[in-house]
Amino acid sequence: MTGRSVSPMLLRLAEERATGALLRDHGTLYLSEGRIVHAESPAAPGVDVLLTAGGRLPRTGWQEAVDKAGARGAVGRYLVDSGRVGGGELEICHLGAMFDAAFFALAPASGPTRFRYGVAHWFGTVRPVSAAAVERETLRRRELLDAVWPYEAVDSAPVVARPPAPGQTVTRRQRDLLAMADGTRSPAAIAWTLGRPAFHTLLDVRRLAAAGLVDTPQGPPQEPAGAVPPWVAAISDDPDIAQLRRLRDALEATL
Amino acid sequence: MANTEASLKEALTTIDGAIGAALVDYTSGMALGTVGGGKDLDLTVAAAGNTDVVRAKVRTLELLGLKDEIEDILITLGGQYHLIRLLKGRGNNGLFLYLALDKTRANLAMARHQLSGIEAALEV
Numbered sequence: 032m033t034g035r036s037v038s039p040m041l042l043r044l045a046e047e048r049a050t051g052a053l054l055r056d057h058g059t060l061y062l063s064e065g066r067i068v069h070a071e072s073p074a075a076p077g078v079d080v081l082l083t084a085g086g087r088l089p090r091t092g093w094q095e096a097v098d099k100a101g102a103r104g105a106v107g108r109y110l111v112d113s114g115r116v117g118g119g120e121l122e123i124c125h126l127g128a129m130f131d132a133a134f135f136a137l138a139p140a141s142g143p144t145r146f147r148y149g150v151a152h153w154f155g156t157v158r159p160v161s162a163a164a165v166e167r168e169t170l171r172r173r174e175l176l177d178a179v180w181p182y183e184a185v186d187s188a189p190v191v192a193r194p195p196a197p198g199q200t201v202t203r204r205q206r207d208l209l210a211m212a213d214g215t216r217s218p219a220a221i222a223w224t225l226g227r228p229a230f231h232t233l234l235d236v237r238r239l240a241a242a243g244l245v246d247t248p249q250g251p252p253q254e255p256a257g258a259v260p261p262w263v264a265a266i267s268d269d270p271d272i273a274q275l276r277r278l279r280d281a282l283e284a285t286l
Numbered sequence: 287m288a289n290t291e292a293s294l295k296e297a298l299t300t301i302d303g304a305i306g307a308a309l310v311d312y313t314s315g316m317a318l319g320t321v322g323g324g325k326d327l328d329l330t331v332a333a334a335g336n337t338d339v340v341r342a343k344v345r346t347l348e349l350l351g352l353k354d355e356i357e358d359i360l361i362t363l364g365g366q367y368h369l370i371r372l373l374k375g376r377g378n379n380g381l382f383l384y385l386a387l388d389k390t391r392a393n394l395a396m397a398r399h400q401l402s403g404i405e406a407a408l409e410v
Binding site: 117118119120122123126127130158168171172175198200201202203204228230231234235 | 289290291293309311313314315316318334341344345348349380381407408
């Protein structure tokens, strides 16, 4: 570590072994006793997309797991116990999605950062990771992107493929990506369609741009996509517990 | 149906001469799990660096037009073997197992065989 920190608040919460949700401009990190157990960001496909887009898990199978185990916060456990996904596979997929979302959630942002104590994610705990490890990996990823091709503009612009030079080849994974580059899809949209982590797609696009196989747009970069809606910042620190109870009771009565 | 940590621990305890093992995502270079290593062998650094090895070889196969896949890659040092085994399972999300072995204590053929068993146990 070089003393830089992506979120001093995250490290402080980790130190005090806090449990809850850290809400930032571009995503949310869920902590349990100071360790990160889940992350989500509008910029990164979730575990559901990673598992279902490639056909690994039918959409109905995912829905069933959420219906049956979502309320007790054990969707991951249910997927494994019902034999739909292997334990190692789920762990790897979940870790991949978590580090991916954390990368975007921890992106430099000017917006407010809030922490809701006691909140747990419905997916359940798979493998907790220390905040320091997530922070280290996020910094490594930022540096990696810039080491490959230091032009941020390719991250958000529609991907435009360029013809390969004679003798130039691309790998199968890159070919799949280029096949999606229709001049309107952004790297994030391609990640969603292919069911791949968003960071991996950004990295592939930067590598392709460095190789001259994808256009690097000139001019000012576009507004980054995937910020959470503004109402997230307006969530009160002091929730109306009584109203939430009434809401819950009403929902339970109708379901 | 083992989890990653159990699989890596198994690699370290059952394979003769194993110094360290890691499960690595070769697109991003992130180690999803590491076991062993130590101050002489930083496995997260090794993981990130070896992704370049794997990607270079994948690209070479494309250039050669070989319609085949890499099973494993062996790197022989003066005192160590480094074994990279690409995972193929159903997910096929671009992962490899990385195993560092002490050359004087390791049995290479046996290690390759055991590593493929661990891959199967990981069920990815």
